[in-house]
Amino acid sequence: MTTSIIGFPRLGEHRELKFSTEKYWRHQITADQLQQAARDLRLKHWQLVKAAGIDGIPSNDFSFFDTTLDTATLLNIVPDAVDALDLSPLDRYFALARGYQGDHGDVKALPMKKWFNTNYHYLVPQFTATTQVKLVGSKIFDEYQEAQDAGIQTRPVIVGPFTLLSLSEFHDCQPTDFVTDLVAAYQTIFARLAAQGADWIQLDEPELVKDVTGTRRELFKTLYDQLLTQKSGLKVLVQTYFGDVRDVYTDLIHLPIEGVGLDFHEGRKTADLVRSGFPADKTLFAGVVNGKNIWRNHYAQTLALLKTLPVQRLVISTSCSLLHVPFTVANETFPAPVKQHFAFATEKLGELTDLQANLAGQKTTAFAANQALFAQPRVQPNPKVHDRIAHLTADSFTRQPALAQRAKIQQREFQLPLLPTTTIGSFPQTRDVKRTRAQFRKHEISQADYDHFIGEHIKEWLKWQEDIGLDVLVHGEFERNDMVEYFGQHLDGYLFSRNGWVQSYGTRGVKPPIIWGDVARNQPITVKWSTFAQRQTDKLVKGMLTGPVTILNWSFPREDISQRESTIQIALAIQDEVLDLEKNGIKIIQIDEAALREKLPLRQSDWYSEYLDWAVPAFRLVHSRVQPGTQIHTHMCYSEFTDIIPAIQNLDADVISFEASRSNLEILDALQREHFQLQVGPGVYDIHSPRIPSVAEITTTIHQILAKVPEQKVWINPDCGLKTRGVTEAKASVANLTAAAKAIRAEL
Numbered sequence: 001m002t003t004s005i006i007g008f009p010r011l012g013e014h015r016e017l018k019f020s021t022e023k024y025w026r027h028q029i030t031a032d033q034l035q036q037a038a039r040d041l042r043l044k045h046w047q048l049v050k051a052a053g054i055d056g057i058p059s060n061d062f063s064f065f066d067t068t069l070d071t072a073t074l075l076n077i078v079p080d081a082v083d084a085l086d087l088s089p090l091d092r093y094f095a096l097a098r099g100y101q102g103d104h105g106d107v108k109a110l111p112m113k114k115w116f117n118t119n120y121h122y123l124v125p126q127f128t129a130t131t132q133v134k135l136v137g138s139k140i141f142d143e144y145q146e147a148q149d150a151g152i153q154t155r156p157v158i159v160g161p162f163t164l165l166s167l168s169e170f171h172d173c174q175p176t177d178f179v180t181d182l183v184a185a186y187q188t189i190f191a192r193l194a195a196q197g198a199d200w201i202q203l204d205e206p207e208l209v210k211d212v213t214g215t216r217r218e219l220f221k222t223l224y225d226q227l228l229t230q231k232s233g234l235k236v237l238v239q240t241y242f243g244d245v246r247d248v249y250t251d252l253i254h255l256p257i258e259g260v261g262l263d264f265h266e267g268r269k270t271a272d273l274v275r276s277g278f279p280a281d282k283t284l285f286a287g288v289v290n291g292k293n294i295w296r297n298h299y300a301q302t303l304a305l306l307k308t309l310p311v312q313r314l315v316i317s318t319s320c321s322l323l324h325v326p327f328t329v330a331n332e333t334f335p336a337p338v339k340q341h342f343a344f345a346t347e348k349l350g351e352l353t354d355l356q357a358n359l360a361g362q363k364t365t366a367f368a369a370n371q372a373l374f375a376q377p378r379v380q381p382n383p384k385v386h387d388r389i390a391h392l393t394a395d396s397f398t399r400q401p402a403l404a405q406r407a408k409i410q411q412r413e414f415q416l417p418l419l420p421t422t423t424i425g426s427f428p429q430t431r432d433v434k435r436t437r438a439q440f441r442k443h444e445i446s447q448a449d450y451d452h453f454i455g456e457h458i459k460e461w462l463k464w465q466e467d468i469g470l471d472v473l474v475h476g477e478f479e480r481n482d483m484v485e486y487f488g489q490h491l492d493g494y495l496f497s498r499n500g501w502v503q504s505y506g507t508r509g510v511k512p513p514i515i516w517g518d519v520a521r522n523q524p525i526t527v528k529w530s531t532f533a534q535r536q537t538d539k540l541v542k543g544m545l546t547g548p549v550t551i552l553n554w555s556f557p558r559e560d561i562s563q564r565e566s567t568i569q570i571a572l573a574i575q576d577e578v579l580d581l582e583k584n585g586i587k588i589i590q591i592d593e594a595a596l597r598e599k600l601p602l603r604q605s606d607w608y609s610e611y612l613d614w615a616v617p618a619f620r621l622v623h624s625r626v627q628p629g630t631q632i633h634t635h636m637c638y639s640e641f642t643d644i645i646p647a648i649q650n651l652d653a654d655v656i657s658f659e660a661s662r663s664n665l666e667i668l669d670a671l672q673r674e675h676f677q678l679q680v681g682p683g684v685y686d687i688h689s690p691r692i693p694s695v696a697e698i699t700t701t702i703h704q705i706l707a708k709v710p711e712q713k714v715w716i717n718p719d720c721g722l723k724t725r726g727v728t729e730a731k732a733s734v735a736n737l738t739a740a741a742k743a744i745r746a747e748l
Ligand code: GLN
Pocket: 424, 425, 426, 477, 483, 544, 592, 594, 635, 636, 637, 720, 721, 722, 723
């Protein structure tokens, strides 16, 4: 019995890779210097994993941006336009990841999407009819060699062919067109690695935890039947994660491979599947240490589980790559009683070897300490929170009166024109704004000076909103660093790490807050600045909150209570805030659910039963007690909800704004088809680009919307918050938006 990990964080303990890469982008260091920094990090990480006593050490899990992109470039899946730029391999790679504009030409970046149910993003490979799949790169071989030269035997990792094809986009062609070439390319990789001295290869196939039936299952079988005819003596590990492989378990364990990697955390059925039988000649890589969360493993439970598995060859592993957790707890300053509950990537290595020792029959002190840790209650429950939850009834989740009646009352009260205009909440976070917030955080300026600064900013932007004639104003969110962290900092039950960075995409990290205990609000959070803003103007100012599902999804959740329960706690806290805003004269309140779609289960059959059936009620709980005359808005970042429209409708908000500028017609058709009842603000221009949309362009978009949605139900707004935009472009764009809305209104 041995230990292994699926992958290790790449950015480095102190995000060294981020800083080196960004320096290279700014032309402050050379390509050679960047490559050297990357080599140093890889070596440090291999040595660290090895020194921790882990047997199965991956290589090629490193990436300058994303491993799916690495696989695409390795296999020549690169758009012609990028090849035509004639850049160095490294610059061509970054051109694919980030776009390129310069002496060599102008190309857009590849599309980027969320990696399964995580907040990590991958670049979407683009296949066209002219794509010639073949092995053209050498990264996987170079990195294997690099480790070997350092005396470390590694298991090279690559995205498997089924996952690669499943995640890619196909233009005038289809996945099956590429099977033969793809199989040949992977077989060449096998042969070269074997010649270099590798014994194992790991093919990452997380797609296998989704629904794999019909043609998808056929594709999987075709790929692997062909691929495994020539392994060049390599042992093949097919590694899955983020769920269980119930649709293909039998297919998988009967493949002529040597290792199967399964996730025992998110894979609810994994243990049962393995108990139903596992071949004696194969090795199970059992993902029992959670790669996605930051809590200590419960050794006794894990050992009990492992002992029930009828497996002869066992490798103790993580449930997914450690990419999704921060580097180490060592640099954190939590008090010891708190800190002992956390295991980040480095500490999880120790957990694997602890488990190995104990499974082998040693009674270690680490095991005793772990038992003691779990024997003590970790947190004191908050009786008030539990009491409130115990008293919730069906009525607590239902707002009265019904949507249509509320709409009439609100219209009478607000007297808004047709096609009311508004924005999504934030205005540009200029360097000035960020610097002042940082100074305040470090106590370099006083509360009074800080408040003065924020107040002046709000006034200035309110005046501008009035000048251009927006109908519903916002205060601009200048006091917020981030839409989740800001709320977490004002809620009981939350903890914040100092250095708990997790890669989100490329060089970008996020530092998810940690839900430590029962969540409750002990004082108003947004009332001060919302009411300040409302006092400055006769127009309506929208209050701005983050919804409970998004707050949960962008935090590290507890494992001792369900995510559902944590979300209900957060919902009650935000409900308090909603009612306080209302009491203080805020008539329109927007509750953002930017990340609602993100944690939708990977299997469609689980969407409602495992998620939406509690996520939607949690949102309803937040606003169920407001007066009929208070208007509730919500905002979602992606318009990718054509398939969950009944759930969105069921949020029972009065108005929803969403990102639609890139896929307008599709979502509008779906709204029409499904008789969507809420008022809607399909974003009329793309805020993710610095381009300023003209009045004519926005006018066209509004006409397209009006062709599908009744005019009484349409709001006009950008498609997301403006915090990442420059001041000039933000102002010009929104001014054009109001001009377009006014012109059309005059025609109606
Ligand atoms: N109200 C937030 C803002 O305007 C919404 C951000 C988001 O949807 N991601 O920034």
